[in-house]
Each structure stands twice: as structure tokens, then as C-alpha cells.
Amino acid sequence: MRDRPVELRSDTFTRPTEAMRRAMYEAEVGDDVWNEDPTVARLQSRAAEMLGKDAALFVTSGTQGNLVGLLSHTSPGNEVILGDQSHMFWYEVGGAAVVGGLQFRTLPNRSDGRLSPSEVAAAIRFPPDVHFPPTGCVAMENTHNRCGGAAISPAEVAEVAAVSHASQVPVHVDGARVFNAAIAFNVPVAAMVAQVDSVTFCLSKALGAPVGSLLCGPREYIERAHKWRKLLGGGMRQVGVLAAAGLVALEQNVERLADDHANAKKLARGLAEMPGIIIDPNEVQTNIVAFKVDESVDLQAFMDETLAAGVRMARAAGVPRTIRTVTSYEVDAADIDYALSVMSRVLGARTVALA
Numbered sequence: 001m002r003d004r005p006v007e008l009r010s011d012t013f014t015r016p017t018e019a020m021r022r023a024m025y026e027a028e029v030g031d032d033v034w035n036e037d038p039t040v041a042r043l044q045s046r047a048a049e050m051l052g053k054d055a056a057l058f059v060t061s062g063t064q065g066n067l068v069g070l071l072s073h074t075s076p077g078n079e080v081i082l083g084d085q086s087h088m089f090w091y092e093v094g095g096a097a098v099v100g101g102l103q104f105r106t107l108p109n110r111s112d113g114r115l116s117p118s119e120v121a122a123a124i125r126f127p128p129d130v131h132f133p134p135t136g137c138v139a140m141e142n143t144h145n146r147c148g149g150a151a152i153s154p155a156e157v158a159e160v161a162a163v164s165h166a167s168q169v170p171v172h173v174d175g176a177r178v179f180n181a182a183i184a185f186n187v188p189v190a191a192m193v194a195q196v197d198s199v200t201f202c203l204s205k206a207l208g209a210p211v212g213s214l215l216c217g218p219r220e221y222i223e224r225a226h227k228w229r230k231l232l233g234g235g236m237r238q239v240g241v242l243a244a245a246g247l248v249a250l251e252q253n254v255e256r257l258a259d260d261h262a263n264a265k266k267l268a269r270g271l272a273e274m275p276g277i278i279i280d281p282n283e284v285q286t287n288i289v290a291f292k293v294d295e296s297v298d299l300q301a302f303m304d305e306t307l308a309a310g311v312r313m314a315r316a317a318g319v320p321r322t323i324r325t326v327t328s329y330e331v332d333a334a335d336i337d338y339a340l341s342v343m344s345r346v347l348g349a350r351t352v353a354l355a
């Protein structure tokens, strides 16, 4: 056992850096419900500038950003087209139905997270037919969490956006990890979302800030979003203390995401060598490494014994025999070596040789 665990459950476990804590301490603040917090204003304008949108709104979480994002595009009774593996469909508590009266229409996500543009085009429904709920929004996810952190290229995003816009349907991207996608394609993050109307991204994942996400889009859309955020209880007061950490995240933690991607690749390559593990390292593009554990391995014992040795991993919710690991600045290359050596030892002891 080492002096500290290897935290691979999620990049949401990142703790604020010293620079963030200092910035939080020193942050100039005001009442943000009155639009008087200068640090929030700076974060919002920096986020809008980086994402190439008119305006941005600081929200409490990725879930709130996506919900406010959908509500601001739609009316009750609208249909939202999105992938059947999307975070919004699986893990956001059905908020769009509860709060917005929205119906989700899922289309299959390919294993690389993509939606088929022709399927999106065919699924869009028009108001004149008395039977149909009109399509209010098409939503994509980039990187794609349940599809192993797959990064969808700007060209592929543009194809879906083009068919949606051809029917005047706006497009939202759940870009909780869109900076990871930009690093994977080595392009400015604005290029990842140039063709879509709105995007949510998270400061509190691999970018390392303790709290918060940004919804970015056209100015009058963000004004509507402001009101929805208030309705959801997301109007915060001297929240510049949190925005300050977000600004540090955007200044200092974007380029280094490449290290997380390299560590994820290293982890995937090592796992691919192990008996009982199913993974194609070529499919690992960003900081998420999902792998299957075959029937020859006692999965619970594997989880328990790796945890006892300080390697923290999580079962992928709703995906059988799958473990999801995520790299971040909490994990360095030596930690990956250690995690691999633990898994190799545990599997050596636990794998039942198949005849």
C-alpha cells in the first residue's frame, strides 16, 4: 500500500490547486443575482470568448447547464433528439421532463459516440402535423462519457448541426469535457462548437475547479437561460469565490489535459496485455478508459482487492462487467504504473484459467 491512493473513479475527484485556493481567497465579489460580481463577469466573458459564443452563464453544475440549456431552446411539449447513451438521457434524473415538459427521443449512439446525421434528419418532426410533438432541439455529447470518452470531430458535429439547422432546429452540445475533445483534435475549443448554437462545459472535471459549469450561446438565449437558472434555484450571491477558481482552471489547466490523455493511453495499453480484460487501446482518445472484465474473473473480488491496494475505480453504471477509469491531474505516470502492477497481480491470483 502506498502513502496515497490512485484516484481513477472520475476526474470530478480533482481537488482545487494551490493557485485556485489563492485566487478564491483573493476574489473580488458582489451579489451575482444583481449582476454585481466582477469575478463572475470576468469568467463568463472569458468562457464566451474561448468557446466563440456571444455570452456565457455560470451555473452550478453540468446537469443544471444542460437543463437550462434545453429549457432555453424549447417549449413544453417539444421533443429533444439525443443519443441513447447520452449523459442527459441516463444520468440527469429526467429533469427535462419534470421541469420542461420535454420528451426525449433517443437515437442510437455509435460506439464512437456519434449520431447518424441521416437518422437525425429523419427523426426531426414538424409542427403542422396535428399528431406530432415538434422537435425543439437536437443534443450531442462531446467527449462522450458512456462511449469511453470518444471525441467527435468538428466535421462530424457540423454534419449533425447542418441537418438540424436545415429544419430550423437548434443544436446543444453537452460538452462537459469539450476541452478534452479540443486537445484530442489539437484545435481551439471554439472549433469544436463553431457549428452549434449552445454548449455546456464543466470546470469541475479535468479542469480541476471545485464547482461550476458554463452555458455558452447567443446573447438573447443566455438572457433566457439566466431566468431559467433563477427558477431552478441557481441564482448565487458572492459566487466570485468559485468563479475565481474557474478562471485559474481556464488559464492553467487546459493544455495539460494532454498529459491525462497520455496517461489514459498508457493505462489502456497495459490493461490490454492482461488476462481477463477486454479493451482496445486504439479506441482511447481522451481521459476515460472503460474496460470489460470477462467471466473468467471474479469482478467483485477484483474491485475489492484493487481497492484494498489503494487503486480506486468505479463500475460503469448500467454497463455490465465494465469498469470506468478516468485520468486527471490527481494521477501521474507513476500512479498508472502502480495501478497496472496491482491489477496484474490481482488478476494473476484471481483469473481462472479457461480450458
Ligand SMILES: Cc1ncc(COP(=O)(O)O)c(C=O)c1O
Pocket: 060, 061, 062, 063, 064, 087, 088, 141, 143, 144, 145, 174, 176, 177, 202, 204, 213
Ligand atoms: C458528459 C457529462 N455531462 C454532464 C455531466 C453532469 O455534470 P455534473 O456532475 O456537474 O452535474 C457529466 C458528469 O459527469 C458528464 O460526464
